[in-house]
Amino acid sequence: MHSAVDFDDLDRLLAAHRHWWQPAPFRHAEIPWLQNHGRAGQALLALSDDDYQSLRTDDSAARRFLCALFPDLRELDRFPEPDAPELPAGFTEPTHMAGRKAAQVACFCNALDSPTGHLVEWCAGQGWLLEQALKQFPAHTGIGLERTLRLCQQGNARMRKRGLSGLLLEADVMDESTLPALDGNDTVLALHACGHLHQQLVQWAPHQQAGHILLSPCCYHLGERRALSRTAARGRLAADSIDPHLAVQDLTTGHSNRSKRQEKAVAWRLGYDSLRQHLCADTLYRPLRSMPGSVWQGDFADFCQLAAAHHGISLPQETDWPYWLSRGEKRRGEVRRLELLRRQYRRLLEWWLVLDAGYALAEQGYQVSVAPFCDPQYTPRNLLVSARRDRP
Ligand SMILES: C[S@@+](CC[C@H](N)C(=O)[O-])C[C@H]1O[C@@H](n2cnc3c(N)ncnc32)[C@H](O)[C@@H]1O
Secondary structure, three states: OEEOOOHHHHHHHHHHOHHHHOOOHHHOOOOHHHHOOHHHHHHHHOOOHHHHHHHHOOHHHHHHHHHHHOHHHHHHHHOOOOOOOOOOOOOOOOOOOOHHHHHHHHHHHHOOOOOOOOEEEEOOOOOHHHHHHHHHOOOOOEEEEEOOHHHHHHHHHHHHHOOOOOEEEEOOOOOHHHOOOOOOOOEEEEEEEOHHHHHHHHHHHHHOOOOEEEEEEOOHHHOOOOOOOHHHHOOOOOHHHOOOOHHHOOOOOOOHHHHHHHHHHHHHHHHHHHHHHHHHOOOOOOOOOOOOHHHHHOOHHHHHHHHHHHHOOOOOOOOOHHHHHHHHHHHHHHHHHHHHHHHOOHHHHHHHHHHHHHHHHHOOOEEEEEEEOOOOOOOOOOEEEEEEEOOO
16 A cells, blocks of 8 residues: 555554544533643633634634644644645646535546556546546547436537547446446546445455446545555554544535525534533433535524424424523634644545555555645545555
């Protein structure tokens, strides 16, 4: 396994530091580590809104600030993030495709050095990656596997128009009976295959004798929470102890409406939770199912009624809604500040999950490397597992 991050070392650090990153402040009226680190916790909670915002958007500043309060955190410096490759020379943003996707695709194809056999794109969407790969390697033929017929049709029309031989096939990658058999030695490409989809790829492609597998995973929270490799299963950290949402908690740009709605949702959920704890004399967090999007257009009282019905409790008519909403907003401020510490671990947890996928392929006879394939400004999910079969 070639990687700038050593799995064993990382596994040891994450296991030793689990008390810092495992408990989610959202789920604890009082986060366990506050008991022994009250002073450091108070310093976090006392951050002004402006100071909090600038630490939230500047990881290095947050690291410096937090290291002064929590000296253990200096150990994270043993895992510096490797440099990501630049955009390929001559890259120009196409007009027919979103700029960030075009940059991801260009960098991904740049990592595709001398492919073997047919090119097969896994969960291809409209097949942007397949299209670029075929342009770059015109001697190869290619197919894309995609569940949504409309995306297959759009991609096929586009590739036909450009005179490319690629073909998107309607297939459900979770149902192997819908998948074509590979010829052996083919090259499988997966850009941002969500949790269960990349977990399936790690099993399927080696069985098909794929010669080369390039995989950039994402949405770990949609997969099964289990180790994919024997190496990770033998490690100190159990895969199901990792909160996969934390590993994808990066700042994305250009979604201010979405993040406003998220902030509202957090305050409402915490406000309701404070009310429920008060009424039921229950200090444990009780999860809520995900709510229909229309709920966030309504008001806090209606949301609480819905949540209470889910928990099988009834709320008193005279409930002081503004009071409980302000409790929720106050708790949100506290949760956000305490989360600054936990967020320092999110990239290392992502490395752990991606290295696990890499080892799963290495254990099936592949030479594997894991490294960033593009600058994180194009996608925070920028880790690439590149696996070549040892013996064709
Ligand atoms: C995050 S998108 C990535 C698309 C493309 N690789 C890209 O980077 O633009 C995931 C794609 O997987 C497809 N998908 C989801 N479940 C699938 C399944 N079971 N079988 C095949 N495709 C699936 C979705 O329709 C979607 O196009």
